[in-house]
Amino acid sequence: MTRYVFFSFEYDHDVWRANVVRNSLLTHKSIPFKDGAEFEKIQKEGDDAIKKWIDKQLSGTSVTVVLVGSHTCSSRWVHYEIKRSMELKKGLLQIDIGRIKDLNRNISHCCGRMVSKEHRRYDWVKNNGRRHIREWIEEAAVQVGR
DSSP: OOOOEEEEOOHHHHHHHHHHHHHHGGGOTTOOEEOOTTHHHHHTTOHHHHHHHHHHHHTTOSEEEEEEOSSGGGOHHHHHHHHHHHHTTOEEEEEEOTTSOOTTSOOOOOOOOOSOTTSOEEETTTTTHHHHHHHHHHHHHHHTTO
């Protein structure tokens, strides 16, 4: 079954790491994802425009994958995306991405748990995300009956 995925992440610090995860799905053609690259442009339009854009991006998806780096816990937009995903009964999972090397080959850390303990949490590097992300997404969808 095709799963449409929304990726939630703190854009300013983690877009490089997020793209590593999202690009790994290009080999999994059965997992289309919503591309949030236009977020930079929307930010200039204010909070209402951002909320409207997030809600539109979540439409038609079955799973929200929260990519967590060192600054994600303080992102109000990631918190909003998690809250809306739960309200919309989307599958939800967390992937810690701090160990993914950035453009300068640096690693960071995961700021903490963003999703509740009832949702699965994985480390991209330690749990071999490139190999298992498809399974993780499927499990998150099944968990909420999607």
